[in-house]
Amino acid sequence: MKIIVQKYGGTSLATPELRSRVCDIIAAHRQEETALVVVVSAMGREKEAYATDTFINLIKESNPDPPLREMDILVSCGETISGVLLTSHLCARGIKAKFLSGEQAGIITDSNYGNAHILYVNPQHLLECLSAGMVVVVAGFQGISEQGERTTLGRGGSDTTASALGVALDAEYIDIFTDVEGIMTADPRIVGNARLLDAVTYNEICQLAREGAKVVHPRAIEIAMQKSIPLRVRSTFTDSVGTIVANQNPVWDNRARIIADRLITGITYTSNIAQIKISIDSHLEPRGIDLKIFKSLAQADISVDFITVQPEAIRFTVNNELAQKTKEVLKKLDLSFDIELNCAKVAIVGAAMTGIPGVMSKVVEALSENDISILQSGDSYTNIWCLVNSKDMEKAVQALHDKFELGNK
Known part of the structure; x- marks a missing residue:
């Protein structure tokens, strides 16, 4: 039995007209004698009636710090509503369909409310429904713990559900399926000549996602990699095949799509960052001070990033909203420090940059030519990132996109 898993985001399901479009896509695949599992997100976005953020705001009106167990039960309702409506729409079209909650679909998680990880999936009930000729609509973003409690999978959880299934x-x-054509070389709202990528590797899309691109959740990519199952990032509103995510050269419709050995795949960014610069004074005992700093931050539940440790200074970043809390922790340690608010992290990503000389030189050249100061930089095998002032972020993305000629075929 040939099985395809489809996931539809909230913007693809927000209105009756859009849900009808989704039904058209499902009906077209049914004609290909394909068994379909359809994973759905909650409908719409913040301030819309059934969006996840709407439920979060609703419960926080009565309690700013609600119990996490009850929060998960409430916010999982959005996907249930969305799934039942789509199932009803399919049945009205004469398409045999059945809705399953995350629990009914066999998604078993740990007990980390609000950001649970999938432990395993028992697909027996799903396979029974598919064998009976049904389109199975599954609520994304949710599962059940081994203790029998409803859990949610965190932001991007419906992507994770689709990959796990x-x-x-x-x-x-x-x-x-989403509201964009696929994966672009940069955010098209910033870069006018951003180009749609035909194909990317798992590693490249993971890096793009972790560095700020919001097309697919990196956890979903990592799960799909376990069996090398290709993903296609597509628009609900066009018939384009979108972007294929795979490590090999998959064949769709008898056409080979080659993942080229390009130097740079794309440019991405993350904003609302604060940079912390700690001076290691000579009167302090330097040995172990870095451990003391990061252990204290961990105990305060402060997540740090972009870490540079040197004998005379330590630098790292936190989200802007954690800057004040970080300041309080460092004051207790009697440290001398500066905080630079409103920074942004701009990154270039490319699987082929490893061992290629001159890449960092081009990055520095692109930014210096546009009078953009680099506050901090770092790299890995597949990316180079620079911390800049937020006011320079969009200019930096465009400058790097132009320097590496990503707008050209």
Whole structure:
């Protein structure tokens, strides 16, 4: 049995007209004698009636710090509403369909409310429904713990649900339907000549996602990699195949799509960052001070990033909203420090940059030519990132995109 998993985001399901469009896509795949599992997100975005953020705001009106167990029960309702409506719409069209909650679909998680990880999937009930000729609509973002409690999977959780089901069912591929054409070389709202990528590797899209691109959640990519199941990032509103995510050269419609050995795949960014610069004074005992700093921050539940440790100074970043809390922790340690608010992290990502000389030189050249100061920099095998002032972020993205000629075919 050929199985395809499709995931539809909230913007693809927000209105009756859009849900009708989704039904058209499902009906077209049914004609290909394909068994379909359809994963849905909550409908719409913040301030819309059934969006996840709407439920969060609702419960926080009565309690700014609600119990996490009850929060998960409430926010998981959005996907249930969305799934039941789509199932009803399919049945009205004469398409045999059945809705399953995360629990009914066999998604078993740990007990970390609000950001649970999937432990395993028992696909028996899903396979029974598919064998009966049904389109199975599954609520994304939710599962059940081994203790029998409803859990949610955190932001991007519906992507994670789709990938987990794809792996458990050994699907042909996983389609992530959204409101964009696919994966672009940069954010098209910033870069006018940003280009759609035909194909990227798992590693490249993971890095793009972790550095700020919001097309697919990195956890979903990592799960799909376990069985090398290709993903397609597609628009609900066009018939384009979008971007294929795979490590090999998959063939769609008898056409080979080659993942080229390009130097740079794309440019991405993260904003609302604060940089912390700690001076290691000569009167302090330097040995172990870095451990003391980061252990104290961990105990205060402060997540740090972009870490540079030197004998005379330590630098790292936190989200802007954690800057004040970080300041309080460092004051207790009697440290001399500066905080630079409103920074942004700009990154270039490319699987082929490893061992290639001159990449960092081009990064520095692109930014210096546009009078953009680099506050901090770092790199890994597949990316280079620079911390800049937020006011320079968009200019930096455009400058790097132009320097590496990503707008050209």
